[in-house]
Amino acid sequence: MIRLKHTIPFILSVAVSATVFAAGRDYISIVGSSTVYPFATVVAEQFGRSSGMKTPKVEATGSGGGMKLFCAGVGVEHPDITNSSRRMKASEFKQCQANGVTDIIEVKIGYDGIVLANSKQSPQMSVSRKEIYLALAKQIPDPSGAEKLIPNPHKTWKDVNPSLPANNIAVLGPPPTSGTRDAFVELAMEGGCNKFDWIKTMKKQDKKQYKSICHTVREDGAFIEAGENDNLIVQKLEANPKAFGVFGFSFLDQNADKIHGSLVDNKEPTFENIADGSYPVSRPLYFYVKKAHVSAIPGAKEFLAEFTSDKAWGDEGYLSDKGLIPMPEKERGKFASDVRALSILSSL
Amino acid sequence: MTMTTADKIQANLNKRYAAERRFRSYGLVSVAIGLAALLFLFLSIIGKGYTAFQQTYVKLDVQFDAAIIDPQRTRDPQTLARADYGKLIKKTMRERFPDVKNRRDKRKLYKLISPGAVYMIQDMVRNDPRLIGTTQTVWVPADDDVDMLIKGYINRDEPESARRLKDKEIAWIDSLAATSSLEKRFNKTFFTAGDSREPELAGIWGAVVGSFYTLVVTLVLSFPIGVATAVYLEEFAPTNRWTDLIEVNINNLAAVPSIVFGLLGLSVFLNFMALPRSAPLVGGLVLSLMTLPTVIIASRASLQSVPPSIREGALGMGASQMQMVAHHVLPLAMPGMLTGTIIGMARALGESAPLLMIGMVAFIVNVPEGPLDPSTVLPVQIYLWADTPERAFVERTSAATLVLLAFLVVMNGAAVWLRKRFEQRW
Numbered sequence: 001m002i003r004l005k006h007t008i009p010f011i012l013s014v015a016v017s018a019t020v021f022a023a024g025r026d027y028i029s030i031v032g033s034s035t036v037y038p039f040a041t042v043v044a045e046q047f048g049r050s051s052g053m054k055t056p057k058v059e060a061t062g063s064g065g066g067m068k069l070f071c072a073g074v075g076v077e078h079p080d081i082t083n084s085s086r087r088m089k090a091s092e093f094k095q096c097q098a099n100g101v102t103d104i105i106e107v108k109i110g111y112d113g114i115v116l117a118n119s120k121q122s123p124q125m126s127v128s129r130k131e132i133y134l135a136l137a138k139q140i141p142d143p144s145g146a147e148k149l150i151p152n153p154h155k156t157w158k159d160v161n162p163s164l165p166a167n168n169i170a171v172l173g174p175p176p177t178s179g180t181r182d183a184f185v186e187l188a189m190e191g192g193c194n195k196f197d198w199i200k201t202m203k204k205q206d207k208k209q210y211k212s213i214c215h216t217v218r219e220d221g222a223f224i225e226a227g228e229n230d231n232l233i234v235q236k237l238e239a240n241p242k243a244f245g246v247f248g249f250s251f252l253d254q255n256a257d258k259i260h261g262s263l264v265d266n267k268e269p270t271f272e273n274i275a276d277g278s279y280p281v282s283r284p285l286y287f288y289v290k291k292a293h294v295s296a297i298p299g300a301k302e303f304l305a306e307f308t309s310d311k312a313w314g315d316e317g318y319l320s321d322k323g324l325i326p327m328p329e330k331e332r333g334k335f336a337s338d339v340r341a342l343s344i345l346s347s348l
Numbered sequence: 349m350t351m352t353t354a355d356k357i358q359a360n361l362n363k364r365y366a367a368e369r370r371f372r373s374y375g376l377v378s379v380a381i382g383l384a385a386l387l388f389l390f391l392s393i394i395g396k397g398y399t400a401f402q403q404t405y406v407k408l409d410v411q412f413d414a415a416i417i418d419p420q421r422t423r424d425p426q427t428l429a430r431a432d433y434g435k436l437i438k439k440t441m442r443e444r445f446p447d448v449k450n451r452r453d454k455r456k457l458y459k460l461i462s463p464g465a466v467y468m469i470q471d472m473v474r475n476d477p478r479l480i481g482t483t484q485t486v487w488v489p490a491d492d493d494v495d496m497l498i499k500g501y502i503n504r505d506e507p508e509s510a511r512r513l514k515d516k517e518i519a520w521i522d523s524l525a526a527t528s529s530l531e532k533r534f535n536k537t538f539f540t541a542g543d544s545r546e547p548e549l550a551g552i553w554g555a556v557v558g559s560f561y562t563l564v565v566t567l568v569l570s571f572p573i574g575v576a577t578a579v580y581l582e583e584f585a586p587t588n589r590w591t592d593l594i595e596v597n598i599n600n601l602a603a604v605p606s607i608v609f610g611l612l613g614l615s616v617f618l619n620f621m622a623l624p625r626s627a628p629l630v631g632g633l634v635l636s637l638m639t640l641p642t643v644i645i646a647s648r649a650s651l652q653s654v655p656p657s658i659r660e661g662a663l664g665m666g667a668s669q670m671q672m673v674a675h676h677v678l679p680l681a682m683p684g685m686l687t688g689t690i691i692g693m694a695r696a697l698g699e700s701a702p703l704l705m706i707g708m709v710a711f712i713v714n715v716p717e718g719p720l721d722p723s724t725v726l727p728v729q730i731y732l733w734a735d736t737p738e739r740a741f742v743e744r745t746s747a748a749t750l751v752l753l754a755f756l757v758v759m760n761g762a763a764v765w766l767r768k769r770f771e772q773r774w
Contacts, residue, residue, distance in 0.1 A: 041711040055713035
């Protein structure tokens with residue numbers, strides 16, 4: 001009972017300090033994609049150590065979750081920066097504008113390749129995007145050539161293409177909430193889907209139908225949702241050499257002694273092939289900054305300068321050591337000067 | 349063949365004995381399965397994690413060249429802070445391996461040393477500017493790839509293309525090892541540093557401190573509120589439909605998935621009360637909501653176990669209801685309440701799901717200095733490390749799990765000890 005007497009002042013003092021806090025924030029708050037997280041955290045740490053300012057806080061909320069938090073408003077209680085493994089959507093831009101987040105700076109930071117990899121105990125595979133589509137889509141065009149869909153009948157890779165191994169199709173991949181999944185579906189599966197002319201023409205007439213054909217992954221056990229943890233997928237590939245996994249290039253890069261990436265459209269997922277754009281399943285990564293916060297939050301300007309320096313995102317910068325594929329020099333220069341000038345995104 | 353009554357009884361008896369033996373063996377098998385699972389968990393975590401308590405260090409004879417650090421010899425702290433200490437390390441490495449000439453190889457050579465070495469040297473100079481101009485032997489952390497090779501996690505027999513370290517780099521490392529300039533030492537950083545993206549610089553201290561603040565808030569809120577609720581419900585409240593309803597609800601809340609409390613915290617504490625994101629204060633508030641039912645239920649059970657004769661005796665001696673509770677019942681029930689609270693705290697310590705919603709799943713390097721600083725907690729740190737690509741984080745994930753398990757064992761042990769030591773049997 002006596003304890004209570006001490007508790008009340010404690011709670012009050014905490015409440016008071018909480019209101020004091022709301023007046024300012026002395027660190028940068030970053031939210032967003034878990035794909036960009038490994039890169040943003042490295043820059044944050046570098047910035048914190050070399051500038052002597054507080055290290056920015058980086059949360060991995062997913063691209064969509066980050067946008068929601070970012071667009072909630074301007075002020076210290078809202079994050080300053082959101083990372084995204086895709087470009088901001090028009091709907092999100094609108095949401096931002098509606099909540100007073102009008103001045104947004106868009107920064108592309110580089111590229112990420114998405115790989116289809118398997119254990120080194122099995123041979124490396126070479127597939128086309130069309131074959132990936134035929135192996136993993138829920139419905140595929142009738143093989144007879146008629147313009148109708150049938151439930152995916154393929155059990156083994158050999159069923160898809162006789163030159164592929166006669167192993168059961170088993171692909172471990174991220175769940176639909178993941179940006180990696182979005183990108184894999186959009187780049188690999190839709191890319192393969194487009195090889196059927198009648199589906200391609202559908203894109204203009206009935207976009208919804210087109211998307212459901214190209215983006216729906218089969219649910220009969222051939223595609224296994226293995227959670228967001230890419231390390232876990234790598235471990236599972238080791239345990240099951242016949243299975244394949246879908247994840248970001250940095251995990252292939254770190255585990256090159258255990259797994260190898262399949263060739264897609266005859267291109268191996270290597271640093272060079274992703275950088276020059278010849279490997280087809282790669283996507284740009286972004287972050288977005290509130291202009292109003294750049295001057296209000298201490299260190300924000302310096303953090304942007306650090307992120308866009310050649311030391312960080314350059315060809316031999318420390319981000320490339322972590323698996324980020326740098327942009328060509330010209331593109332880097334454009335975004336770096338945009339950041340310096342704080343030029344805002346006018347529309348999407 | 350006729351069966352006598354005695355035979356029938358004997359047969360029946362044998363059957364019953366057999367049934368009892370079977371029943372016992374089921375129990376034994378269940379215990380064995382449980383123990384085997386536990387043993388497997390511990391073996392796999394310890395097996396993977398124990399190597400993280402050591403870290404490979406490299407011995408460097410660093411020449412604190414005044415021309416690089418402080419060319420004007422002003423010893424001005426500003427100049428010292430801005431100096432390029434990386435140059436000192438690069439120079440030392442170049443002198444150690446004079447054959448390395450081309451730019452690419454040099455870059456690879458410098459990468460054998462952790463980026464943290466630069467800050468180590470910087471701190472040395474800041475603490476003692478007299479070092480400038482001298483040559484010191486410094487043990488600096490090696491890069492995580494070197495560490496992995498020394499610990500045997502990188503297989504030298506793999507073809508060169510599949511290895512993180514190429515033949516050249518392995519040759520350099522071997523040459524360092526041959527001159528005993530490479531040594532595995534106790535990994536102090538792991539226990540004293542905050543999070544880092546460089547495995548060799550990453551530590552759990554930030555998460556431990558975050559867990560501490562979170563638990564303090566949880567304890568300060570859930571213990572008094574929980575005990576007060578239990579005392580009121582047990583000792584003062586009339587038995588009617590309302591108290592029944594409250595009881596059912598408390599029991600229900602104890603079974604609500606923890607993520608729901610996180611959602612509640614997000615909408616009440618963050619969106620409505622505008623408390624800061626990622627703060628241990630909010631984490632503590634959410635976890636108090638989660639542990640309150642546990643504390644209340646344990647406290648009520650422990651109040652119920654105090655025999656009515658104590659209450660009647662106190663009242664008979666003329667004590668008021670309040671005196672009876674405060675002087676007699678509460679002290680006797682306290683060990684049970686504390687046990688329940690500690691078990692609730694142990695659950696709160698291991699919780700990560702509700703903290704996801706309130707922003708405590710974040711990369712935070714600075715060790716929090718108060719319950720309002722952004723921070724993570726131990727289980728979240730484990731979750732974050734489990735998802736990083738660097739190989740060296742695998743062992744650190746297991747090592748952090750070991751530390752968490754140690755805390756849990758200590759807390760649950762304390763609960764058992766309290767019960768054994770203070771509990772009254774009636």
